[in-house]
Amino acid sequence: MHEIALRILLAAGDPPKTIAERATEALPTDPLFAIALIGGAMVGVLTFLTLLGLVLIYAERKISARFQCRLGPMRVGPHGLLQTVADTLKLLCKEDIVPTRADQAMHLLAPFLSLGATVLVLLVVPYSPLLHVADMNIGVLYVTAISGFGVMGILLGGWSSNNKWALLGAMRSGAQIISYEISATLALLVVVLFAGTMSLRGIVESQEAGWWIWRAHGVGIVSFIVYLIASTAEINRTPFDIPEGESELTAGFHAEYSGLRFSFFFLAEFINMFVVAALTSTLFLGGWMPFHVGNFTAFNQVMDLLPGGGWFFLKVSGIIFLLMWFRWTFPRLRVDQLMRLEWKILLPIGFVNLLVASFVVLYNFYLFPGNN
Amino acid sequence: MSNVDFTDVRLSQQSIAGQTVPVALVPRIRTQNYFAQVPSAFKSLWKGMKLTMWYFLHPSTIVTKQYPENRATLKFPERYRANLQLNQDDNGYYMCNGCKACERACPNASIIVKTRKGAVTGKNELDAYVWRMDSCTFCNACVMACPSDALRMGHEFECAVYDRRLLIYTLNRHAGPTGDQVAKLDEETRKQVVLEKRGPYDGPVPLAGEAYPNIRPIVLPGQATEQEDKV
Numbered sequence: 001m002h003e004i005a006l007r008i009l010l011a012a013g014d015p016p017k018t019i020a021e022r023a024t025e026a027l028p029t030d031p032l033f034a035i036a037l038i039g040g041a042m043v044g045v046l047t048f049l050t051l052l053g054l055v056l057i058y059a060e061r062k063i064s065a066r067f068q069c070r071l072g073p074m075r076v077g078p079h080g081l082l083q084t085v086a087d088t089l090k091l092l093c094k095e096d097i098v099p100t101r102a103d104q105a106m107h108l109l110a111p112f113l114s115l116g117a118t119v120l121v122l123l124v125v126p127y128s129p130l131l132h133v134a135d136m137n138i139g140v141l142y143v144t145a146i147s148g149f150g151v152m153g154i155l156l157g158g159w160s161s162n163n164k165w166a167l168l169g170a171m172r173s174g175a176q177i178i179s180y181e182i183s184a185t186l187a188l189l190v191v192v193l194f195a196g197t198m199s200l201r202g203i204v205e206s207q208e209a210g211w212w213i214w215r216a217h218g219v220g221i222v223s224f225i226v227y228l229i230a231s232t233a234e235i236n237r238t239p240f241d242i243p244e245g246e247s248e249l250t251a252g253f254h255a256e257y258s259g260l261r262f263s264f265f266f267l268a269e270f271i272n273m274f275v276v277a278a279l280t281s282t283l284f285l286g287g288w289m290p291f292h293v294g295n296f297t298a299f300n301q302v303m304d305l306l307p308g309g310g311w312f313f314l315k316v317s318g319i320i321f322l323l324m325w326f327r328w329t330f331p332r333l334r335v336d337q338l339m340r341l342e343w344k345i346l347l348p349i350g351f352v353n354l355l356v357a358s359f360v361v362l363y364n365f366y367l368f369p370g371n372n
Numbered sequence: 373m374s375n376v377d378f379t380d381v382r383l384s385q386q387s388i389a390g391q392t393v394p395v396a397l398v399p400r401i402r403t404q405n406y407f408a409q410v411p412s413a414f415k416s417l418w419k420g421m422k423l424t425m426w427y428f429l430h431p432s433t434i435v436t437k438q439y440p441e442n443r444a445t446l447k448f449p450e451r452y453r454a455n456l457q458l459n460q461d462d463n464g465y466y467m468c469n470g471c472k473a474c475e476r477a478c479p480n481a482s483i484i485v486k487t488r489k490g491a492v493t494g495k496n497e498l499d500a501y502v503w504r505m506d507s508c509t510f511c512n513a514c515v516m517a518c519p520s521d522a523l524r525m526g527h528e529f530e531c532a533v534y535d536r537r538l539l540i541y542t543l544n545r546h547a548g549p550t551g552d553q554v555a556k557l558d559e560e561t562r563k564q565v566v567l568e569k570r571g572p573y574d575g576p577v578p579l580a581g582e583a584y585p586n587i588r589p590i591v592l593p594g595q596a597t598e599q600e601d602k603v
Contacts, residue, residue: 063428065436066427066428066431066434067424067427067428068427069427069433069434069435069436070434070435070436071434071436071438074438325421325424325425325428326421328424329417329420329421329423329424330417330420345409345410349410
């Protein structure tokens with residue numbers, strides 16, 4: 001066991017490789033080590049998922065409390081630290097109720113689809129130069145496709161519950177996610193154009209001279225904002241939470257879910273928030289790249305003191321806090337306002353932005369031109 | 373609503389169903405053009421976000437109380453309404469003169485004011501002020517209706533009892549010595565005794581109404597003999 005841990009540390013050489021690459025290299029000579037790497041990555045991602053869910057739910061409750069002049073959970077553990085653990089245990093112990101007329105198989109499948117899509121995205125996110133499970137040359141396409149796959153879980157869950165509120169919620173969710181997917185993808189395409197690659201690692205490495213959000217004279221900022229709005233809508237968070245609008249649809253698509261299955265939907269919702277934050281920081285804020293300014297060597301060296309993982313963590317926490325700030329400030333949109341925002345405002349802006357971005361790329365008109 | 377100019381509201385007459393009715397004409401909401409609405413949307417969103425961030429950064433605005441722990445240092449908002457109380461004047465007499473304005477103002481008949489003819493003055497005076505907390509909605513209508521400021525809403529909220537009948541209070545119950553006994557005391561002691569605040573119940577509130585005088589305990593069918601033994 002020690003030997004394997006030591007070899008994982010040693011294998012993190014220069015240039016850093018993903019866990020999948022290391023496993024591929026080790027496969028012909030040492031299949032056991034390759035299996036250990038992949039197994040470790042799987043267990044690691046699942047553990048990370050669970051812990052992240054606990055932390056995010058606790059953070060959400062505490063931060064929302066502070067926004068609303070409340071204290072939030074205070075009883076279980078110091079400052080309510082163990083509250084989410086207690087809630088999770090309660091959810092696990094609850095009776096799993098399935099409606100009599102529900103489609104049993106689909107009702108069971110839906111939460112797994114929803115959570116599965118999220119886990120699959122977590123695999124390709126570059127957490128730090130050393131910690132990256134798998135990289136693929138079509139990373140952005142993969143992420144877009146998989147997050148579209150998550151809608152299937154929501155639609156199936158609403159459909160199979162045999163409940164009108166659940167069905168309405170699922171249909172709203174479908175309409176919303178499919179609409180906003182277009183804007184999100186257009187915003188991602190801008191970064192793909194800049195970086196000239198779809199691989200997430202490639203995109204991070206292309207931002208060594210400066211992050212894409214400000215390297216392209218405002219184009220990056222516009223696509224950052226468009227992506228943030230569109231992805232907030234995609235993960236069904238307020239102000240775009242009409243699929244589960246409590247005042248209108250009881251709980252929306254998961255109205256008929258309880259116990260473990262509900263907790264899967266709930267977990268997927270929170271992990272999706274992390275995924276959006278991770279992708280935003282990877283694509284627009286340089287992922288694990290430290291904050292560098294042109295040729296200010298001393299400044300850049302100070303910034304390098306924090307390792308890549310720390311930078312990634314800071315950026316992701318910032319975006320997550322921003323999403324929570326949105327949630328506890330803005331009121332929910334109506335369905336027609338939602339559609340108007342996407343089709344009449346975000347989509348034209350996205351297209352124009354893409355056009356401008358292509359000119360920026362064509363004439364190599366970047367700030368901090370750097371290597372590319 | 374900043375898009376509506378309310379100073380431009382005009383009164384007009386309109387004929388509705390054959391009748392002439394006065395109508396207020398409010399100007400329509402100014403519609404912004406397509407390009408102006410994006411920055412104005414961001415402006416208004418930022419306004420809201422600034423406000424919530426102000427609350428986030430100011431923990432002093434937190435209103436939640438950690439109740440059982442801070443029971444000793446509990447502070448109530450000025451207008452907190454828990455239990456109805458009768459005000460006393462400087463001599464310790466109740467200021468209520470039995471005018472029954474509160475009884476008439478009470479929306480659900482939670483107040484019964486019993487009056488009697490005063491033995492000396494011959495005027496109406498308060499005999500018993502009965503307040504039914506079990507039906508009271510704490511709407512404050514009685515306090516607002518009182519012409520002589522004789523009522524107030526107190527802050528005693530721990531009123532849970534196991535017997536509903538214990539929620540019927542006689543607010544002017546004087547649990548101290550009777551008037552003729554007070555009269556025999558010397559000046560200083562008398563002032564003290566008279567000014568002493570007395571609640572509707574003196575001492576701890578009994579649970580399940582068991583030990584309270586004049587109130588029969590609830591007797592459940594199975595417990596009949598056991599309860600009678602205690603009494």
